[in-house]
Amino acid sequence: MSAPDSASTAPRRGLWYFLTLAATTLLLVTPSSAADQRPPSHSGGTEWVGSWAAAVTPPDHRPEVRRFHDQTLRQVVHLSVGGDRFRLRLTNVHGTKPLRVGAVTVAPRRGDRGTPEIEPRAAVPVTFDGRPTATVPTGAEWVSDPVELDVADNSDLVVSVYLPDPTGQPSVHYEGRSTTFVAPGDATASPGRNYESIGTARYFLDGVDVRAKTAGSVVFFGDSITDGVKSTLDENRRYPDVVADRLLKRPEPRELGVLNAGLSANRLLTDAGLGGEPAIARFERDILSQTGVRTVVLLEGINDIHHSAGEVEPRELVGVYEQLVARAHEAGIRVVGATLTPFEGAPRYNAAGEADRRAVNEWIRESDVFDAVVDFDAVVRDPNHPERLAPRYDTGDHVHPNDAGLAAMARVVELSELY
Template sequence: MTRRFWLRRGTVLAATGVLLFTAAPGASTAPEGRAGPAWVGSWTTGVTVASAGTGQTGLTDTTLRQVVHLSVGGDELRLRLSNVFGTAPLAIGAATVAVQHAEGGSRVDEDTLRQVRFGGERTTTIPIGAEWVSDPIELSVPDGANLSVSLHLPGPTGPLTQHRSAFATNWTTPGDETAAEGTGFAALGTSWFLLDGVDVRAVSAGSAVFFGDSITDGAITTVDGNHRYPDRVATRMLTRPERAEFGVLNTGIGGARLLTDQGPAGQSAMARFDRDVSGQAGVRAVVLLLGINDIGGTRGAVAAEDLITVHRQFIARAKTLGLRVYGATLLPFEGAGYYTPEGEADRQALNKFIRTSGEYDGVIDFDRATADPAQPTRIRAAYDSGDHLHPNDAGMDAMAAVVPVDRLVR
C-alpha cells in the first residue's frame, strides 16, 4: 500500500555592488554526495479552505483537468491529492496524468497518457482531513514539463480543498473524460483544487521549499506563464552548465500571514509548517518570505518583535529537521493600499533581524534586489505590477536572480 495521509492540522534585487546573498557565520558550504534515484517533490502548492464559487459549491460527475509546471523530471511520478479541508469523504472515480500538448490549454499528448491507481485500484475515497498519495506511475517526464492531471469527481463533492490564486487555468467537462485528448473542455477559472503535489523519482540533491504569501505565489504575473519567482529559480537551476538538480516547491499563499489564520488566504505560518515544509518529499532547504500582510493588514499595529518570534520558531523547527533555512527580506511597499509609516518601521525592523541576527543559514535580500535606488521604500518602477506591492514578471526575474541556486540545497 503506497497511500498515506496526514490529519488536518489546527486551525526581495537592487543596488549595484551590494552583496545580495550572504551565508550565515558557520554555515556549511560543502556539497554532499547524492545516492541513487529517490522520491523528490517536483511541484506543490499550499492549500486552504474553500472560497466562494466552485470551491464552495463543489463538483458533481465532472472531470477536472489541471496543469502544473514541474521543476525536476524523472522516470516515475506520483500524485498527492488533498481533502485536508473537505467536509465529507472525497470520491475519486478515475484519474490520469499526461504531458500537456505542445499547443497548451486543456489538450494532452495522448502518447503520454497514463492511468493513475491507488492501492492498485482506479477509484479511491479520501477521508476528511487527509492527503492521499497515488501508486507510482511509470511515465518519463522531462525537467520543466507541464503536467496535465485529470480527476473524475462523481460527487457531489461538497466544498473543495483548494489553492485560490494559481495563476493557471483549469478545465472541466461533464462525465468521466479523464482519458480524453481534451478539445471538449471548458475553462473554469484560475484556482487549483484537490491536487497539492507531484513527486518524481529521480537522482537529485533533494528539494527546496519556497514558503510565503502572494509574492511567492506569483500574484499578478502572467496567467499560465509560469513566471512566479520560484519557477524562475527552477529555470536558472536547470539551465546551468553543470548542475545538481533539486526540486523547487512553491507553498506561497496569497494573503498569508505569520501570526493569524486567514481562511481562504491560508493558515498561519506554524499551523501549516508540517504540511507545507516538513511533509514535502526530499526537502533539504526552505526559504521564508513572510510578514508583509501582518504588517500591512494591521496598518503597522503589529509588534515587530512578534513577527521575529515566529521567524525564530520557524528557524528552530526547520533546523530540528536538519533543513537549511534562508531568511528573505520583505520587499518595499510604499504606495500600496495598506502602507503606513508605522508599517514601514516594522518592515525595516524585521529586515534588520533577517540580515543581522546570524540565525539563518543564509540571507536572500529581495528588498535590495527590488527597491528603487532613488526611493528605497518603493519597488523599482520597472519591477512594479502597478499596485506597488507585487513584482511583475521582470520583478520576479530579478528576485530569482539573487537566489543562490548553486548552494541553496546541500
C-alpha cells in the same frame, strides 16, 4: 497582497502517506553562524523528490469557488525536475466529507499553454493501491502508486481527475497561475474539446513527486509574492519557476526539485479569513511533509505589517521566524531568510508599517538565526525611494512585482550557495 487562515492543528495523515525527509544544504546569499548546524551535504542519487507542489486552503467567501459532481477536473502542473516515474498527491485536508475519486489519468500537455488538449492515446491511468479509484478521508492526503513513465525536466503534466460524487467543500489553491478546466462525466481520456475553463484555482491536487537523480528539493514558502499572483498566466514566471529554470542548467545530480508553497494573503501570525492557516500552522504540511526537502526559503511577514497598518510589533514576527527555523532544523532542513519587499503606495501603508518592515529586515540580515539570507528588498526597491518598489518592477498595486521583478528576485539567488 497577503493574509492567512487559521487552523491550529496539523492535518491527519494515514499510514499510506509517503514521506521522504532529508537533511540539507542549500540556499542563498549570505551564510550565517547557523552554518555549523548544517547536516552533511547530499551526494545525490536516484530517489524520490518533490517536483511540484501547491499549498491549499479551505474555501472562503470568493464566488468563483467551485464544487463538483459527476465532472472531470483537468489541471496542468509544471514540473521542475523530471524522472523515470512519478506519483501524485491528492488532498482533502480541508474537506468536510470523504472525497471519492473515480478515475485519474496523466498525460503530457499537447498544443499551446492554457489549453486542455492532450493526445488520448498518451493518457496513462493512475492507480491507488492497485485500484483505479480511491476515497480520500476527510482531513487527509493520499498518494498514488508510482506511474512508470518518463517525464522531462521543465515539462507540463496534464492531470485529469474524475469526481463522481458531490465533493462538498474543496481544498483549494486560489492563485494557481495556470488555467483549470472541467468537463461533464468521466472525461479523463478526452482530447479536451469538451472542457471549459473555470479560472486559475487548483483543486484537490497538492503535489507531484518524481524519481530522479537530484540533490533533493527546495521549498519556497511565502505569500502572494511567492505565489506570483501578478505573473503572466500559464507562462510559469513566478520567481521560484525562474530559480527552477536556472537550477536545471546544472549537471543532473546537482539539480533540485522546486516546490512553491506560496499562498496568497498568507500571514505569519493570524487567520484573517483569507490565505489559509497562518504560516506557523501550515509549516508542517507545506514544508516538513514534502518529499526530499533540503532547504526552505522563507519570505513572509509583509501581510502582517500591511494589513495591521503597522500595529504588529516586529518582535512578534521575529518570534515566529525563530519558531519556524527551530522546527526546520529539528527536521534537518536548512532555512534561508528573505527580506520583506517595499509596499509604499499600498492601501494600508503608513510610516509605522515602514518602520516595522525595516526593523524586521535588519533583524533578518543581522541576527544569524538563518542559515543564509537573500536580500529581495535590495533587489526590487527604488534606489531613489527605497520605501517603494522600483517602477519598472511594480504591477501598479505597489506590492506585487511584475514578471521582470520576479525574474530579478530569482537572479539574486546564488546557485553556488544552494549546496
